[in-house]
Amino acid sequence: MNETRYNAEKLRVLNQTMFDFLLRLQQCSTPGDKQFEAMFENAVHQNHYGLLLKRLNEVDAQDFI
Numbered sequence: 001m002n003e004t005r006y007n008a009e010k011l012r013v014l015n016q017t018m019f020d021f022l023l024r025l026q027q028c029s030t031p032g033d034k035q036f037e038a039m040f041e042n043a044v045h046q047n048h049y050g051l052l053l054k055r056l057n058e059v060d061a062q063d064f065i
Contacts (some may be wrong), residue, residue: 011052018048 022041029037 014048018044 009027025040026037
């Protein structure tokens with residue numbers, strides 16, 4: 001199994017990438033898309049939160065130093 005090591009820099013990049021994606025999505029959306037914007041953002045945030053929580057439960061706190 002290929003173990004991915006997480007650290008503060010990788011978490012920063014992951015967060016920045018997610019927020020950049022949401023910003024670009026907002027910039028590309030049309031007025032008709034606005035009704036779905038909050039739902040989509042919530043789904044992305046929940047997925048991101050779930051991923052981070054899962055990884056935090058899997059790794060030792062030392063991996064984030």
